[in-house]
Each structure stands twice: as structure tokens, then as C-alpha cells.
Amino acid sequence: MRAVSIRHRKLYEDVAHHLEEMIRDGEFAESGRLPSERELMRHFGVGRPSIREALFHLRKMGLVDIRSGERARVTRPTPQFVINALSSTARHMIAAPRGVHDFQDARVFFEAGLARHAALHATEEDIANFREALEVNRKSIGDLKLFERTDVAFHYVLALVPRNPIFTAIHAALAEWLLEQRQTTLAPGEDQKAYDAHVLIFEAVAAGDPDRSEAAMRAHLDYVVRRYTDVVEGRR
Missing domain, CATH: 1.20.120.530 (GntR ligand-binding domain-like)
Structure with missing residues (x-):
């Protein structure tokens, strides 16, 4: 068999994937706040950098809005x-x-x-x-x-x-x-x-x-x- 390179996802990608699923399944309502960074760290068992990178990733997807000093808010991507x-x-x-x-x-x-x-x-x-x-x-x-x-x-x-x-x-x-x-x-x-x-x-x-x-x-x-x-x- 020919050698195949398998890419391992980074921690923040896993966190972002799970949060995306939770948003899509309605666990976090549109316009509602996500848990604090500290709560998300405990929930996923990862450090603050991974949580922040995951939230920035979700912002690029239009799924959350991030403002300094506030918990991320769930948003809906517009056309x-x-x-x-x-x-x-x-x-x-x-x-x-x-x-x-x-x-x-x-x-x-x-x-x-x-x-x-x-x-x-x-x-x-x-x-x-x-x-x-x-x-x-x-x-x-x-x-x-x-x-x-x-x-x-x-x-x-x-x-x-x-x-x-x-x-x-x-x-x-x-x-x-x-x-x-x-x-x-x-x-x-x-x-x-x-x-x-x-x-x-x-x-x-x-x-x-x-x-x-x-x-x-x-x-x-x-x-x-x-x-x-x-x-x-x-x-x-």
C-alpha cells in the first residue's frame, strides 16, 4: 500500500468542531451567550489559548461575535x-x-x-x-x-x-x-x-x-x- 499522511487536528479545531455542533443542535440559542472561557476550559479540558483560537475560528465562520470583556455571543451567518x-x-x-x-x-x-x-x-x-x-x-x-x-x-x-x-x-x-x-x-x-x-x-x-x-x-x-x-x- 502507498504511504498516506494523516493529519491530526489541533486542539482548538476539536473544540471549535464541538462548539459548532452544539450551536447547530440548539444547545446555545442564537443571540445567547456562550459559557465563559474558564467554563469552556473546564468542559473541554484544554487551556485558554485553545479556547480563544476556537472562538476566533467560529467568528470567521460567522457563528459567534466576540467583544472585549464579554462572553462570546452566538450569531447566525448572513448571506x-x-x-x-x-x-x-x-x-x-x-x-x-x-x-x-x-x-x-x-x-x-x-x-x-x-x-x-x-x-x-x-x-x-x-x-x-x-x-x-x-x-x-x-x-x-x-x-x-x-x-x-x-x-x-x-x-x-x-x-x-x-x-x-x-x-x-x-x-x-x-x-x-x-x-x-x-x-x-x-x-x-x-x-x-x-x-x-x-x-x-x-x-x-x-x-x-x-x-x-x-x-x-x-x-x-x-x-x-x-x-x-x-x-x-x-x-x-
């Missing part, structure tokens, strides 16, 4: 917390060859789906919010910095329609990760083109036409991808 934890890795992926293109493709897939869903499920209030975001976007034409923000806000409305916090977290993350793309493509005159594309998306969603909504979103984002590629290649 935004999970996405934020991925940000560093995502930035490395974007920096890789074709990284931006991969994330652009992901954005097209994601937002085309949101547009289709909105056409089928948006409420009157959703449509009113979408119309307001479009109007704010129109008023920002000519001010590229402001247009950039209102552009993101316009697309964000579609992420709100499913009433799913994971979607809004993903939308916010993609907007942040593709910031360089947005700033590269936005130039005098391009804001008007983007707004015109937004009008087509809004009209299709407001009409309740999922096929036209998806097509309008794809056409808009495909143009953004082509323009980004042209600008970047033109710099070389």
Missing part, C-alpha cells in the same frame, strides 16, 4: 457575511487570465435570470420602485460618477424582487468585484446608451414579458462586455 468571506478569493480569480470575462459571464447569467423572474413575479410596488430607479438614473446622465451609482441601484431593484437575501448579497458582490469593468466602460455618451438599454429592460419587465426582459438584459450586458474588451485591447 452578506458569506459573500464577504469570498471577496479575497474572488479578487484573485478576477486577476487571473480571463478572470474578468468569467465574472462577466456569471453576471449576465445571474441578471438575465433576475430580469425574467421580475417580469413574472414583480408586484405593483416593485414596478413603481423600478420606475423610480430608472428616473433617478435618467437624471444622472452627464455626471458619470453619479450615473455609476444610479446604474447599480437600477439593477439592484431586480435583485430585490425574489425577496431572497442571497440574491441581493450576490448582486452587491458582483457590483463590487466588477467595479473596474464598470469604470472602464463608462465614458461620455456611454451613460446615455446605458440608460436607453435600461428603458428597454424596464418596459419589458413592466409589460410582464419574461422573454423580452431576459433578451433586453442580455443585450445590455453583452454590449458592456464587448465595450470593455475593446477598451482594454485598445490600451495595449
